[in-house]
Amino acid sequence: MKESVVRGLGLVASLGYAAAVAWLYASQPQTVAQVTGGFAAIVGAYKVDPQAFADGLRFFRRDQFVEARAAFARADSAERDPRTEFYIAYTYYRQGWGRLYSDDALFGKGLAAVDKAIALAPGGRFVVDDPDLQMHSADELRAELQRGMTREASDFNPLRVLRTRK
């Protein structure tokens, strides 16, 4: 093989490998699925499993939140899809919502998931067109989760029992 070809191939391979190493350091994947999904997303080949997503949505609408999260996690194993992450955050919101108080642990997990959805969405803006939801944007959901975790005087307002879950 010609020397210049070897040198050119070597340079391309080295730069590609260096970029992959830099991406791994920046994104800190925890599973092999996250690694492969991340690389697939870079080249635009990442796809959410539609069957698992539909299962997750069905469970979500029946208020089976643990089952819904399992299905959503299966659908988006690499955690690269903002829509799935949004729905995961919504499951935490609905499961953690209470008429008298909210579950801070679940709301905290929801906040982490919605932050991931915002980070993955182009320009940080994510809106979902789902008539079953009362909050359609990641920003609304994030604000609601944050409100649920904040202690304030209005928490002691007895009229709070009349509020409804979104």
Add this chain to the structure above:
Amino acid sequence: MSAIREAIVLPLLFLTVTLLAGVQLTTGVALVPPSLFSLVLGTMLIAALVRSGALAPARLLRGSRSILANANGATVLATLFAASAQVLAMLTPRSGLPLFFLDVFLFVLLLNTLVTQPDRVRLLRSLAVTLGSALLLKFVVLASVSSPSMSRMSRVMVALFDAATFGTIAQEPQSAGAGYLAFFAVGLFLIGVGSLPAAQPVSHDSDLARHDPR
């Protein structure tokens, strides 16, 4: 040095070392970038390699080479720097007195190596001994002190020792695979450093012959 070694083997080997040495196996998997001090140590290590003749930068980067060849040479140097810093960061304990003392020890050792200017073979031997000792210290000695799977008596002894040293010795427990990964990374790094283009030995015979009065 062959084009394959310079353009493909060395950069890929050093990048693999950079990746492996950054992996931290504790409760999960994390990739930890090198600390600022490791970057300083990495720079000193490269300077020591150059001064000893184990690395001849002029054989990788010079005006008479083509742009492509110089790009390959620059890639070798950049990846060598990243791997050096990451290997030194990997071998340094994470906290407490061991972190402080090993950092100081490596700094003084590399400074001493820079000043004494050993030849290539001696430097490579010294580097193997230094990295091997640091590996044993962190992944055998300190790991056994910090291991959660000890007998009750050992745990009591370690707890007493830890209390006497104000908790500055024990480290965060590591996965069993961490030591093997570190050993593999150090081995690859030493192979890579040994394969770097060395300075050409100066022929004194010709000079002597020129000045020979006979």
